[in-house]
Amino acid sequence: MSIGTHIDTIKVTVTLTTQGDALLYGHKANRISALNGLVLKQLLFAWHEPSFYGTELEVMQVQNTELILLPAEQVIPFFSELELLSSMEWEWAGHGPEIVQLAPLLATNLEEKRYIPNLSAFLEGKLEWSWDDKDTDAATFATQDGRQAGEAPSQQDEALTEGLKAAFSASVFKRFYSTESEEADLRREFPLLFASDHSTVEGMDEQAWLMAIGWRADTAPFRPMLQLLEPSEEELDWRLRLVLQDKLDQTAITPIRLAGDGSALGSWPASWSSYVQERSTGWLEHLRACLPAEQLAEVSSGSKDLLSAPLSDEAAWQFLTTGSRRLLEAGWQVLLPAWWEAASKKKPRLRAKVKDNAGRGTNRSLFGLDSLVDFDWRIAIGEADLTEEEFAELVARGERLVRFRGQWISLDPALLSQIRKLMASVDRSEGLSFQDVLQLHLLGSDGGSSAEDIAADAADNAARVQLEVELNEHLVKLIGQLGSQSELPPLEPPAGLRAELRAYQRDGYAWLAFLRRFGLGACLADDMGLGKTVQLIAYLLHMKESGGLPDGAPPALIICPTSVLGNWQKEIQRFAPSLGVTLHYGGRRSSGDAFLAQTLQADIVLTSYATATLDQELLQPIQWAAICLDEAQNIKNAQTKQSSAVRGMQAKHRIALTGTPIENRLTELWAIYDFINPGFLGSAAGFQQRFVKAIEIERDEKRMADLQKLVKPFMLRRKKKDPSIQLDLPDKNEMKTYIHLTAEQGALYDQTVNQLMDRMQKLEGIERKGAILAALTQLKQLCDHPVLLTKENSAVEASVKGAAVDTAPDFESLISRSSKLERLLAMVRELREEGERCLVFTQYVGMGQMLQQVLQHELGEPVLYLNGSTSKSGRDRMIEQFQSQTLPPAEQPNVFILSIKAGGVGLNLTAANHVFHFDRWWNPAVENQATDRAYRMGQTRDVQVHKFISLGTLEERIDEMLESKQQLSDTIITSSEGWITELSTDALRDLFTLRNDFAE
Secondary structure: OOHHHOOEEEEEEEEEOOOOOEEEEEEEOOOOOOOOHHHHHHHHOOOOHHHOOOOOOEEEEEOOEEEEEEOHHHHHHHHHHOOOOOOEEEEEEEOHHHHHHHHHHHHHHHHOOOEEEOHHHHHOOOOOEEEOOHHHHHHHHHOOOOOOOOOOOOHHHHHHHHHHHHHHHHHHHHHHOOOHHHHHHHHHHOHHHHOOOOHHHOOOOHHHHHHHOOOOOOOOOEEEEEEEEOOOOOOOOEEEEEEEEEOOOOOOEEEEEEOOOOOEEEOOOHHHHHHHHHHHHHHHHHHHHHOOHHHOOOOOOOOOOOOOOOEOHHHHHHHHHHHHHHHHHOOOEEEOOHHHHHHHHOOOEEEEEEOOOOOHHHHOOOOOOOOEEOEEEEEEEOOEEEEHHHHHHHHHOOOOEEEEOOEEEEOOHHHHHHHHHHHHOOOOOOOEEHHHHHHHHHHHHHOOOOOHHHHHHHHHOOOOOEEEEEOOHHHHHHHHHHHOHHHOOOOOOOOOOOOOOOHHHHHHHHHHHHHHHOOOOEEEOOOOOOOHHHHHHHHHHHHHHOOOOOOOOOOEEEEEOHHHHHHHHHHHHHHOOOOOEEEEOOOOOOOHHHHHHHHHOOOEEEEEHHHHHHOHHHHOOOEEOEEEEOOHHHHOOOOOHHHHHHHOOEEOOEEEEOOOOOOOOHHHHHHHHHHHOOOOOOOHHHHHHHHHHHHHHOOOHHHHHHHHHHHHHHEEOOOOOOOOOOOOOOOEEEEEEEEOEOHHHHHHHHHHHHHHHHHHOOOOHHHHHHHHHHHHHHHHHHHHOOHHHHOOOOHHHHHHOOOOOOOOOOHHHHHHOOHHHHHHHHHHHHHHHOOOOEEEEEOOHHHHHHHHHHHHHHHOOOEEEEOOOOOHHHHHHHHHHHHOOOOOOOOOOOEEEEEHHHHOOOOOOOOOOEEEEOOOOOOHHHHHHHHOOOOOOOOOOOEEEEEEEEOOOHHHHHHHHHHHHHOOOOOOOOOOHHHHHHOOHHHHHHHHOOOHHHEO
């Protein structure tokens, strides 16, 4: 375009900083003063989209001049494209002409990825980039002040060169490594580029460094390697040598020598010579930088090899363990003795080798976890298997590398110390207990033993030294049988058993008898309704028939909840009438010599948990033939007096029956196992640290797997729906019935929440927790019926309490005040019209009494109610009446209301095929137990489970908790009401507050 067509001429002066940023200011041709920065931006960057047409560029005030700052990453793209307003004539000053000329060349380098990392910057701990093009180097110098290539640059030229390099580096980052994923790719492909240790680069030139980090391909037909040579008959010392490995034939190794002047000596293919001569000096400097001075010979010139110095045992050890890794990081290839790779990968192992005669006595009865097992120590280091004597002899030599049976062994002092410490922690005069052997076998190096110092030691050193056990054939068979039920020897049912055992029940009975044979405790944890009772009765009858319950010796002791004492009496009489049973219960129970005389005449003593706690001084001195706990979750709280009393009793064999070995926390499992196999899971504190914290808080899956391995041999758990069980039970259909609160319930609910929130501002500590728990109970009661909270002094309340009244209660009004009660009555009427029976569970005595009164009145038939105050005889009578098929219709109860605590376990109520949970319990395992009163063996109809939930209330939130908790109930459940008291006031408000759209 001719000058005449231009509106104006603008001269732009450009200064490039050493950081690569460009500072620009302009003058119009006919003016002396600089242009306004904003005006220049608008004109110069009118077509520059990356800066949003100049609007994003910063204007700086320097003295009286406004400068535009063009960031380094935009300098080369802008000046290489240089899209300018054609209506203006543009002139360039300062660094401008050079940048305009060089920018397209630099942009081509960027496009074609001709760039390399900068070695000087790397040594300073920075990542910068340089162009990789000789022509660009030449052009850079040729454009500066009209100089020809090769002329010495001025100070201004050096500033321009530094600025161009910085701008180029910034463009590389901007263009190709602007995202985290791209930088991550760069780190993965070239990890040595990001190494923090820069000392390994010492002695390298740029070419060698680029090849070392993998940026530039090595075109030489060989690769240099350092080889460690072990002592031989000809050479008595360890030493290093430099070799060249043919890239096409990696088995071809050519040894060479490095002289003090950097020249290489030796014989190699002629085609290699130019490469060797070009690189040998670099090898020399790099080796001097990477190897300790004592590993290099003192040479200055001549033919003596730099690597001819012999290495001591210590130096060879250091090279194998640390020096070789340092060389690898520096880009060298290292060739080590073949045995070292295997030796360095294999962890040293300390192994307790059980002697052949150990365990032969396992054919005798009551072997026991505390039985001692003779063993010998074996130590495996690399490929060598050492006896204790051989290990001690080698350690005494004080060497790091030892030749043993024709092979080299590395003796790491730190590992040797760990091995000796582990060996010293076991008293050889006593041997290992069978418990130690079992745990070491199950868990390997992480398991330790019941001796907690061994367990902690093994856990601490698991990453270094492995502690193992080698079983003899007798213990291999025994532990194999413990781990797999299919390996157990078959056992015929006792001759006196009056029951046909299902296949899985026969397996369970045989499993109990097998564990008794070896004195090992058992937890029979079958689902509710699978017949744990008959399996235990078969086991006890087998004991009697095989001589395990001799006359005049202590019998077996069964401890169970009070509510099922009668059930046990009847079941034993039904299935094993030959077993003599003594009931130790009630105010007339015997004591002292009379109790002992009565006990020695029986085969089984039957008592309750409460009585066992009261009479622990009477029961604990006796070594029972067996102690069997029914509903063993009753000892789950290890700190209670009841749990402590039961776990402190003596027995030759211990059995726990429970359908829920874990209801809330892992400590419950510990309490049960501390009963069946005392000490097997360590102390309570040790178990808390090792498993509870790791699993419940840290969600450590490996620790969970370890605990499952330890628990499995002593727990037998089958579920109703397991294919192998083949119960052919009908379906269990669970459904939720959502109910709106009445207006009265909603108002009282809001009032209770508001009162609590007001108190939360004033209360602290134990008072705050107490207030929260009290409010929690009130809210749950309100969801059932307002009378539970208002405690009205009326005919209704009196009737509920069973008192005499002058006027009949207004049942219609009573029903209408609770949406739950209305819904329950409607559903019960419907199922009664179909001739079906139901169970109704509630946790509140007042609600149970009200339900009994209302349902009796509305249905016109007897309704049963069982709670904690019901006597044993009363419970037995109620169960018999409800299960009866022969009572006259007017006397036949078809609705059974139960307290979930008193009636949730141990009862067989299969006459019902509907179960109502009128209010919700915190724990799904407890609710399932209650449901299983009807859904168990003997049930022939589908069971319908109805769970009532008041919408918008705490009950709905509880249900959400139960849903998530149910998914963990088969492994670990970790919640209880206690967490609510720790919530903040805002969190409490969110948890308790009624959502008003769900209230009437």
